[in-house]
Every structure is written in structure tokens, then in C-alpha cells.
Amino acid sequence: MNPLAHAGARCALSVNVNKVALLRNTRHLGIPSVLRAAEQCLLAGAQGITVHPRPDARHIRASDVDDLAAFLKDWPQAEFNIEGNPTQNLMDFVRRHRPHQVTFVPDSEDQFTSDHGWTLPQDAERLKPLIQEAQDLGVRVSLFMDPNPAAMAAVAELGAERIELYTETFASAFGTERQDAVLAGFTATAEAALKVGLGLNAGHDLNRDNLSLFLRHVPGVQEASIGHALIADALELGYAETVRAYLRVIATAYA
Numbered sequence: 169m170n171p172l173a174h175a176g177a178r179c180a181l182s183v184n185v186n187k188v189a190l191l192r193n194t195r196h197l198g199i200p201s202v203l204r205a206a207e208q209c210l211l212a213g214a215q216g217i218t219v220h221p222r223p224d225a226r227h228i229r230a231s232d233v234d235d236l237a238a239f240l241k242d243w244p245q246a247e248f249n250i251e252g253n254p255t256q257n258l259m260d261f262v263r264r265h266r267p268h269q270v271t272f273v274p275d276s277e278d279q280f281t282s283d284h285g286w287t288l289p290q291d292a293e294r295l296k297p298l299i300q301e302a303q304d305l306g307v308r309v310s311l312f313m314d315p316n317p318a319a320m321a322a323v324a325e326l327g328a329e330r331i332e333l334y335t336e337t338f339a340s341a342f343g344t345e346r347q348d349a350v351l352a353g354f355t356a357t358a359e360a361a362l363k364v365g366l367g368l369n370a371g372h373d374l375n376r377d378n379l380s381l382f383l384r385h386v387p388g389v390q391e392a393s394i395g396h397a398l399i400a401d402a403l404e405l406g407y408a409e410t411v412r413a414y415l416r417v418i419a420t421a422y423a
């Protein structure tokens with residue numbers, strides 16, 4: 169156990185509602201409702217809502233982002249996090265809505281799902297003005313990054329406030345003989361990020377089984393954005409019970 173894991177405040181849960189929209193989009197009936205999903209998750213104690221409006225609008229559409237931005241004005245404590253590639257459609261949403269946080273993700277237009285972080289310093293020049301623009305609009309910038317301690321100084325140099333650790337490699341190693349070695353890479357990256365003054369988020373394929381181990385070992389995680397597994401759980405348990413279950417997992421990681 170890394171003692172630094174307990175140094176900061178408890179990790180916030182931001183529910184990614186992409187998959188609610190994905191199901192909704194298979195009919196023209198407006199159900200299940202993305203807004204009602206967000207409301208139920210917040211009522212159950214989630215601290216934020218995340219969306220990833222992809223250029224092909226396969227799940228979250230521009231109108232969902234507009235509706236959520238308006239809805240969240242009545243939830244001043246809730247964080248709105250919009251993810252996407254700032255060289256595609258993302259900056260339009262940032263300019264229009266000025267969410268609390270934007271997460272830059274280097275996905276291609278037809279990416280199946282996010283599967284890697286930015287490469288620095290190669291991506292630095294095109295990211296720099298976009299980071300600056302978002303920050304000038306009052307939006308915190310987080311860069312989606314693979315676990316690589318050596319890259320953290322370059323992120324700090326670019327001026328982003330946070331990174332989001334891409335956690336799929338941890339999720340797929342969870343419960344295998346690779347788990348501890350993979351986790352050590354995330355811990356080392358988090359320590360390097362904290363050392364250069366970066367904040368820390370995490371996401372991708374986190375779930376009720378693997379989340380606690382991650383939070384107990386990786387120091388300083390401020391926000392976990394969870395979508396696919398949480399919405400799948402909600403189909404079986406309901407939103408409120410599911411969000412409470414995840415919040416219990418987070419609480420026990422700090423007990």
C-alpha cells in the first residue's frame with residue numbers, strides 16, 4: 169500500500185452517461201433519458217457527469233451536451249466534464265458551454281473506444297494553443313495519458329492542470345499475475361504527476377471490482393469517470409443503488 173494514497177481528499181465519482189445515449193439512439197422515442205440518468209446519479213451522490221460527444225454522434229449528441237449544460241446549472245456542486253479530441257469537435261462544446269473540466273483525448277474520428285493517451289512532446293505544439301484557449305474560457309484542462317512517469321514533466325510544461333490516467337491496462341491486468349507490476353506503473357506515474365504539481369483523474373474500464381485496489385494504491389486520484397461498467401450495473405441494480413455501491417467502494421478505499 170502506498171501511504172500517499174491517503175494524502176489527498178477522497179476521489180470524486182463522475183458518471184459517464186455515453187451508454188445511456190447509445191441505447192436511446194436505437195429508437196426515436198427519447199428513452200432512456202440521458203437527463204434523467206444524470207439526475208438520478210447526482211441525487212444518489214455522484215459528484216459529476218461526464219460525456220464524450222464523438223464526431224459520429226454514435227451516443228452523446230450535441231443536443232445532449234446542450235441539455236446537460238442547461239440542466240447542470242441547477243446543480244452548482246456537480247462537475248461537468250466533457251471529453252474528446254480538441255482537434256475535432258470538442259472545442260465547439262467548450263466555447264459554447266464552458267464546462268468545469270475538459271479532457272483532451274487523442275481519438276481518431278471513428279475510434280471504437282479510447283485506447284491510448286497523448287504522446288509528448290510530439291503532440292505538444294498542437295495542444296498548447298487549445299489548452300490556452302480552454303483555460304482562457306475558465307475551463308480546467310485534463311490530458312488523457314498512458315501511465316508513463318517520464319511524460320509528466322512535459323504535461324506540466326504544457327500548462328494542463330490535470331491528467332486522466334487511461335486505466336484500461338490496469339483493468340485488463342486486474343486479477344492476473346501482471347496486476348501488481350501494472351499497478352506499480354500507475355503509482356509511479358501518479359507520484360511523478362503530483363511531484364510536478366498536476367492533479368490526477370482516472371478512467372476507462374474501472375468497475376466495482378477493480379476500483380478499490382486502484383484507489384488504495386494510486387495516490388492523489390481526484391476524480392474517477394466511470395461509464396460502461398456503471399451503466400451496465402445500473403441496468404441490473406438501478407441508478408441509485410449502483411451509484412451508492414460505487415461511493416461505498418470509494419469510501420472503503422480510504423477507510
Ligand SMILES: CC(=O)[C@@H](O)[C@H](O)COP(=O)(O)O
Pocket residue numbers: 184186187219220222251273280281282312371372373395
Ligand atoms: C476517454 C475515455 O476514457 C473513454 O472511456 C470514453 O469516454 C469512453 O468512450 P466510449 O463510451 O465511446 O467507449
Ligand SMILES: NCC(=O)COP(=O)(O)O
Pocket residue numbers: 184218251332370371372373374393394395396397398
Ligand atoms: N474517462 C473515462 C470515462 O469517462 C468512462 O470510461 P468507461 O468507464 O466507459 O470505460
